[in-house]
Amino acid sequence: xxxxELKIQRQWLLWRYEPSKSGKPTKVPxxxxxxxxxxxxxxxWSNYAECSAxxxxxxxxxLATGNGLVSADLDDVIVNGKIIPEATEIxxxxxxxxxxxxxxxxxxVLACGVLPGAGxxxxxxxxxxxxxxxxxxxxxxxxxHLEGTPLELMDRQAQLETLYHKFRPPMKRIEGDGIAxxxxxxxxxxxxxxxxxxxxxxxxxxxxxxxxxxxxxxxCLLHDDHDGGVGITADGIRCVQxxxxxxxxxxxxxxxxxxxxxxxLMRLDGEIKWKK
Numbered sequence: 001x002x003x004x005e006l007k008i009q010r011q012w013l014l015w016r017y018e019p020s021k022s023g024k025p026t027k028v029p030x031x032x033x034x035x036x037x038x039x040x041x042x043x044x045w046s047n048y049a050e051c052s053a054x055x056x057x058x059x060x061x062x063l064a065t066g067n068g069l070v071s072a073d074l075d076d077v078i079v080n081g082k083i084i085p086e087a088t089e090i091x092x093x094x095x096x097x098x099x100x101x102x103x104x105x106x107x108x109v110l111a112c113g114v115l116p117g118a119g120x121x122x123x124x125x126x127x128x129x130x131x132x133x134x135x136x137x138x139x140x141x142x143x144x145h146l147e148g149t150p151l152e153l154m155d156r157q158a159q160l161e162t163l164y165h166k167f168r169p170p171m172k173r174i175e176g177d178g179i180a181x182x183x184x185x186x187x188x189x190x191x192x193x194x195x196x197x198x199x200x201x202x203x204x205x206x207x208x209x210x211x212x213x214x215x216x217x218x219x220c221l222l223h224d225d226h227d228g229g230v231g232i233t234a235d236g237i238r239c240v241q242x243x244x245x246x247x248x249x250x251x252x253x254x255x256x257x258x259x260x261x262x263x264x265l266m267r268l269d270g271e272i273k274w275k276k
Contacts, residue, residue, distance in 0.1 A: 001112055001153040003097060007048035011067060013037040013138060014051050014058040029062055029138055039064055040136045040200075060102070063110075066135035069153070070160055072109040073131040073139060075101075077124065083107070086124040091149065093163055094156050098149040099142055107146060108139055111156040117263025118199075120168050132164060168263065189215055192230060192266075196221060199262050205229075221258045230254075 013029045014037075020026040029037040029044075032054045037044040042064075051061045065071045072094060077087035087107060091098055096111035119133040133139075145151065192215055193203050201217040208214070220228030255266050 001155075003151060003153065006063075006069075006153060009067075010042065010045045010047050011064050011069065012046050012048045012051045012141075013039075013044070013062045013064060014055060014060070015062045015138070015140065016059045027059070027062070027140065029064075030058060039138045040066075042067065061141045062138040063141045064138045065133050066137075068112055068114065069134070070111055070113050070115055070156075071131075071133045071137070071139055072111075072163070073133060074107040074109070074124070074128070075131070076105050076128045077107055078105045084125060084128060087128065087130070090130060090163065090167075091146070094154075094159055096150055096154040096156055097152060098146040100144040100146060102140055102142055109149075110153050111160060112153050113155065113157040113160040115263075116161050116164055117168070117261070120263065122167050122169050130167060132160075132167065185213055189213070195266055199264065222254065222261065 014032060015027045015029050017025040018028045029039060031037045031044055032046055032050045034057075035044075045064055048061070055061055063069075072090055074087045074090065077084050078100070083091070091107065091109055094109050094111050096109055098107055098109045100106070101108060115132065115134045119131065119137065121129055121131040123129045189206060196203060196215075196217045199221060201219060201221055203215060204218045205216040206214070207216070214229040216229035222228065259266055
């Protein structure tokens with residue numbers, strides 16, 4: 001994709017430094033109208049011309065990822081004017097449009113493709129890191145093209161998949177004794193609800209059927225074409241209750257499949273322990 005072609009697409013927004021709850025300045029996305037934009041809602045995005053026309057009223061222009069656009073955000077990888085070898089490896093592998101970050105110490109690689117799972121961050125060195133991102137993120141755009149890289153956003157699906165599996169941090173499971181005591185059920189509901197919402201699923205109902213508490217999600221976290229829910233009993237997680245039998249597997253198997261699909265651990269351990 002030529003960069004001029006990307007500029008006419010509604011994939012752009014503006015950003016402004018605003019204080020967070022902790023008091024630390026954070027980059028907040030906005031639409032040209034001044035209203036806040038949402039990185040997971042394309043209806044709040046604009047094209048480049050609309051953003052550049054009012055950029056003086058904001059801190060800068062941003063580019064939303066997703067819709068077939070993937071980024072590799074390399075932080076603190078330019079040291080004493082030189083790119084560290086670990087970052088050079090990623091830039092060379094993707095061989096797509098790359099620019100220097102506002103700080104002058106980072107790089108942003110943009111390529112066309114789809115991630116095989118959720119985005120992630122991983123350290124490349126003591127101070128440097130790489131973040132592979134797609135849906136739900138935005139980046140500051142500088143236009144400071146890195147010499148020697150393409151001026152186009154290249155189709156790099158195969159390279160992205162290779163990079164993803166090479167650098168994605170390994171998933172670790174915390175095994176337990178399989179006991180979820182009655183007092184822990186509400187904690188499970190809260191934690192599972194938060195996890196499902198992070199993956200983009202809505203909680204449609206929490207109800208009790210045949211003595212089992214069900215947290216129903218839409219869509220199912222494993223299959224996108226139907227609703228589903230997790231069944232809970234006082235003495236442990238017994239099974240998954242979905243409207244289709246293909247999800248009727250044990251908790252350990254179901255949670256593993258969900259984690260593999262989304263690339264994100266289901267961190268529901270602690271007071272609640274799961275069967276192996």
